[in-house]
Amino acid sequence: MDAQSFTLKLTRGAANCGAVSMTMQKSDFLRILTERGFIHQGSDMSGIDDLAAKGGLVAYVGYDCTAPSLHVGSLISIMMMHWLQATGNKPIALMGGGTTRVGDPSGKDESRAIRSIEDIEANKNGIKTVFAKILKFGDGKTDALMVDNAEWLAPLNYIDFLRDVGRHFSVNRMLTMDSARMRLEREQELSFIEFNYMLLQAYDYVELSRRYGCNLQMGGSDQWGNIVTGIDLGRRMGTPQLYALTCPLLTTASGAKMGKTASGAIWLNEAQLSTYDYWQFWRNTEDADVGRFLRLFTTLPMDEIARLSALQGAEINEAKKVLATEATALVHSREKAEAAALTAQKTFEQGSLATDLPTIEIPAADIDNELGVLAAFVTAGLVKSNGEARRQVAGGGLRINDQPMTDEKAKLRRSDVGPDGVIKLSLGKKKHVLLRPV
RNA sequence: GGACAGGUGCCCGAGCGGUUAAAGGGGACGGACUGUAAAUCCGUUGGCUUUGCCUACGUUGGUUCAAAUCCAACCCUGUCCA
Numbered sequence: 001m002d003a004q005s006f007t008l009k010l011t012r013g014a015a016n017c018g019a020v021s022m023t024m025q026k027s028d029f030l031r032i033l034t035e036r037g038f039i040h041q042g043s044d045m046s047g048i049d050d051l052a053a054k055g056g057l058v059a060y061v062g063y064d065c066t067a068p069s070l071h072v073g074s075l076i077s078i079m080m081m082h083w084l085q086a087t088g089n090k091p092i093a094l095m096g097g098g099t100t101r102v103g104d105p106s107g108k109d110e111s112r113a114i115r116s117i118e119d120i121e122a123n124k125n126g127i128k129t130v131f132a133k134i135l136k137f138g139d140g141k142t143d144a145l146m147v148d149n150a151e152w153l154a155p156l157n158y159i160d161f162l163r164d165v166g167r168h169f170s171v172n173r174m175l176t177m178d179s180a181r182m183r184l185e186r187e188q189e190l191s192f193i194e195f196n197y198m199l200l201q202a203y204d205y206v207e208l209s210r211r212y213g214c215n216l217q218m219g220g221s222d223q224w225g226n227i228v229t230g231i232d233l234g235r236r237m238g239t240p241q242l243y244a245l246t247c248p249l250l251t252t253a254s255g256a257k258m259g260k261t262a263s264g265a266i267w268l269n270e271a272q273l274s275t276y277d278y279w280q281f282w283r284n285t286e287d288a289d290v291g292r293f294l295r296l297f298t299t300l301p302m303d304e305i306a307r308l309s310a311l312q313g314a315e316i317n318e319a320k321k322v323l324a325t326e327a328t329a330l331v332h333s334r335e336k337a338e339a340a341a342l343t344a345q346k347t348f349e350q351g352s353l354a355t356d357l358p359t360i361e362i363p364a365a366d367i368d369n370e371l372g373v374l375a376a377f378v379t380a381g382l383v384k385s386n387g388e389a390r391r392q393v394a395g396g397g398l399r400i401n402d403q404p405m406t407d408e409k410a411k412l413r414r415s416d417v418g419p420d421g422v423i424k425l426s427l428g429k430k431k432h433v434l435l436r437p438v
Numbered sequence: 439g440g441a442c443a444g445g446u447g448c449c450c451g452a453g454c455g456g457u458u459a460a461a462g463g464g465g466a467c468g469g470a471c472u473g474u475a476a477a478u479c480c481g482u483u484g485g486c487u488u489u490g491c492c493u494a495c496g497u498u499g500g501u502u503c504a505a506a507u508c509c510a511a512c513c514c515u516g517u518c519c520a
Contacts, residue, residue: 280474284475285475286475286476287473287475288475290475313473314472314475316475317474317475320473320475347474349474385485386487387484387486388482388483391467391468391481391482392467392482394481395468396481397469397482398468427468428469
């Protein structure tokens with residue numbers, strides 16, 4: 001027990017990224033990550049630096065399969081893998097097909113519902129698509145790998161696992177780790193299945209070390225405890241030295257969690273969030289975040305970013321447009337990103353109708369049957385219920401073809417269909433959907 | 439297993455027999471102001487075929503003209519004891 005807490009303190013002591021100054025870094029990898037603001041904490045920066053300088057890093061990031069797409073919260077670690085690969089090292093994207101069956105308590109207030117195995121598999125397939133856009137996969141030395149921890153976790157035998165892995169863990173110490181401690185302090189439940197998550201993630205790291213020579217785990221700062229636990233387990237189970245590198249958890253300058261809105265998370269997959277909406281998300285970045293986001297979420301050269309970040313007042317909108325297009329090009333495609341930029345320009349700057357706004361098709365008969373205006377907004381997905389539509393009418397938030405709506409009993413008519421064959425519905429000034437009768 | 443404290447709307451949290459679709463705060467959405475920013479101010483924040491109806495305060499029953507509020511059992515959480 002004493003020996004354990006001692007090694008942990010040592011690890012933590014050397015952890016602060018400030019311990020190694022930028023000028024000392026030999027590797028492009030750490031230099032780029034540092035100047036772009038990716039680094040929160042690392043376990044042994046000079047050790048990582050040495051490996052990176054000779055292209056010797058094999059680094060993994062684990063992703064939960066709790067949804068059919070990752071959202072922008074995961075993008076920062078994906079970008080870390082991008083730079084890792086771009087500087088001659090090997091990334092591994094680990095799908096948590098096994099660990100998601102257990103559930104990570106880190107940074108969460110309360111336990112999530114346990115997901116069905118079919119859901120997890122479906123989610124896994126959705127998540128995979130985004131990696132293909134940002135990383136190069138294959139069999140080469142620096143080609144990315146994608147593996148699923150269900151491969152080794154699912155067949156585990158409980159007794160063997162306890163004897164081989166469980167014996168290296170001190171419950172005393174596990175209880176002091178943030179993920180468990182926060183639950184205990186807030187008097188919130190921490191179930192045994194979640195408590196075990198830490199062991200499984202630690203074991204993942206050891207398994208990846210053995211299978212692929214993986215020697216670095218990256219993740220959000222909330223993963224620090226899980227990562228160093230894996231390092232510790234590796235030492236006890238005889239792996240080569242393992243390292244940890246975490247990035248800051250993103251919040252906006254006003255302190256809100258990044259990528260969560262009432263209308264839903266900012267998904268990376270186009271199936272969950274249209275390219276136009278994804279572009280808009282970045283376009284609406286707060287002034288104070290523009291520089292930071294350009295460094296984290298685009299691959300523009302630093303001097304270009306410095307120029308854009310220096311813009312003041314209304315001019316910073318130009319920087320936001322660049323940010324939106326670049327960030328969207330990475331995750332969707334450049335063509336689609338530029339189309340979204342053009343749509344936005346027509347809609348916001350020229351006040352003209354952009355026909356490639358998100359479009360919903362409705363049966364033309366609905367119009368002839370006098371589709372209620374409230375129902376039309378619900379159909380378009382701009383509001384959740386007729387009641388909400390009513391309230392928005394009262395508050396002046398709904399417009400049809402850019403005309404504010406005042407009568408909630410109004411019906412859509414043939415004459416509302418414009419020359420482009422669509423009716424433009426708007427919620428507020430920013431959200432627009434086209435209804436196309438077919 | 440025992441004692442005690444709890445389980446309220448997206449979240450936190452007040453209410454403790456009728457005036458409660460439920461105070462207050464946060465978040466979110468809309469309006470004003472702007473630069474598709476932030477800050478600020480204002481409004482809204484269960485559903486519907488909306489002068490009304492339906493659903494909702496852990497679950498199921500009960501008492502009562504009337505229950506989120508009282509009673510019973512059960513489920514769940516926490517603290518302490520075994």
